[in-house]
Amino acid sequence: MKILHMADVHLGMEPFKDRECGAGMGQRIWDAFAEALEAAERGQVDLILIAGDLFHRQPLKRELKEVNALFGELTRARVVLMAGNHDYLSKNSAYRGFPWNENVYMFPSEEWAYFEFPELGVTVYGFSYEHREIREARYDSVAKLPNRGLHILLAHGGDEKHIPMGLGQLKQLSMDYIALGHVHKPRQLLENRIVMAGDLQPLEHQDVGPRGYWITEFKKGEARTAFYPIRGCEVVELEISPEESLGSRQLLAQARQRLQTLAPYQLGKILLTGTYDPEMEPDVEALEELPRVVAVEKLWKPNYDFEKLKGEYRGQIVERYIRKLQGLPQDEVTRRALQLGISALLGNTLE
Ligand SMILES: [Mn+2]
Structure with missing residues (x-):
């Protein structure tokens, strides 16, 4: 079982706009996203996890269709995604009621939900943002199902205004993997277990160093996580x-x-x-x-x-x-x- 984890793609953003090097950056973010999906296809990934802020702001319908068309090319992987604080599910969000491909699973609200994949032996827990801010430390309250196999949490936040959370508390949830988003610095908080994906490409000059996605392979009860930089920028x-x-x-x-x-x-x-x-x-x-x-x-x-x-x-x-x-x-x-x-x-x- 292989998962690819990314977050904070921020499609629709145009970084470094006021600089000469900013030209084409908006397109490069889309290219990076497509590259990550191609890597999933090539690498026989079973599950793609997108931990929030796929879009920089409310997505346009045609942008969702574009993303969905890319998801539609995947022959093996299922995709699980959540809305983050940037692309939160507003009342009129184009996300609402969007007809995703059958391999795409989006958390539909701010209520806890889960997706079960018995064929993979995986249960994914999470919820989407319906607001720009959630100040409550809500990840404490996940209720695990008595399912066999792997239990994975998809989560976004980590600061005071966006679901505060601490490493100790996350460890106590005893998930097999926690796919985090929101903080734009890629880091394994707990090796092979709790990973902050970082942004897929640099979005600000503070984003120094490689940016990309993570692939984790679960084999015989062991997990191995590795970082894959995207050499777009x-x-x-x-x-x-x-x-x-x-x-x-x-x-x-x-x-x-x-x-x-x-x-x-x-x-x-x-x-x-x-x-x-x-x-x-x-x-x-x-x-x-x-x-x-x-x-x-x-x-x-x-x-x-x-x-x-x-x-x-x-x-x-x-x-x-x-x-x-x-x-x-x-x-x-x-x-x-x-x-x-x-x-x-x-x-x-x-x-
Ligand atoms: Mn965020």
């Missing part, structure tokens, strides 16, 4: 720690060089670290406009010459501020306060 961090004397053009050249080391499907998130000369703060906007850059994060710090500044601003607030902070315990907070304060007083921009 991946955000990679590129740390650049420039020399202090580096000008804007050289910084740009360095960034270009680093971007060239990426594989064709990768996008760069530039992290500027180290220190820079505040009297010649390099132009960062030009970096943001480079193709395949999703974000630029300024973690670098201005390297002020405080002794020199004290002399230049003798008797003024700048000098008094420096003396005051230099009199405090010199930890990270003080150093940061000194830099931020001086930047503000000197009218320099600093995030």
Whole structure:
């Protein structure tokens, strides 16, 4: 018995829209979804679990037909899905009453329900979101059936507004597998048992690292879970720690060089670290406009010459501020306060 687990596909979203690399991202999400289904078909998967937020917002009828057509191509796998907080079952949701293929099982409401597959020896428990938020920790209350075989929970949430849950509590449900969605970071919370799928493709620049789906094989009472990245798109961090004397053009050249080391499907998130000369703060906007850059994060710090500044601003607030902070315990907070304060007083921009 093999299952493929994915979540947070967010069809209909167009990530990185304001960036050059955002072009075609909406389509790439659809491609990734189709790729995951093809993998299920190729890999003889029996059950596909989609743990919420298949769509970024209320799906259109034609989008559901598109998805259903893809499901219809599967010759072996059954599909179980739930609505998440993004594509929740609103009163007029196109999900309601949608005529799915016979191999597709969608949890129809916010009430607990289950699907039994005696031919696979599997029972899947869950419910859909009918609201944008569910603040109650509802996964406590699942009632297992006396069925033989595997018991699987399909669940979405994990924060205060979306069904809070803790690992200890999930373990106590003694499910054979819990297919989780909502948190966009892929992770096995309990090896081969409790898995947060993560988003299928990166949707924000915070989504650093591979994204994809999970396949679990159950054999002779043992489960093996493995992650399969989709190489459609991946955000990679590129740390650049420039020399202090580096000008804007050289910084740009360095960034270009680093971007060239990426594989064709990768996008760069530039992290500027180290220190820079505040009297010649390099132009960062030009970096943001480079193709395949999703974000630029300024973690670098201005390297002020405080002794020199004290002399230049003798008797003024700048000098008094420096003396005051230099009199405090010199930890990270003080150093940061000194830099931020001086930047503000000197009218320099600093995030
Ligand atoms: Mn969600």
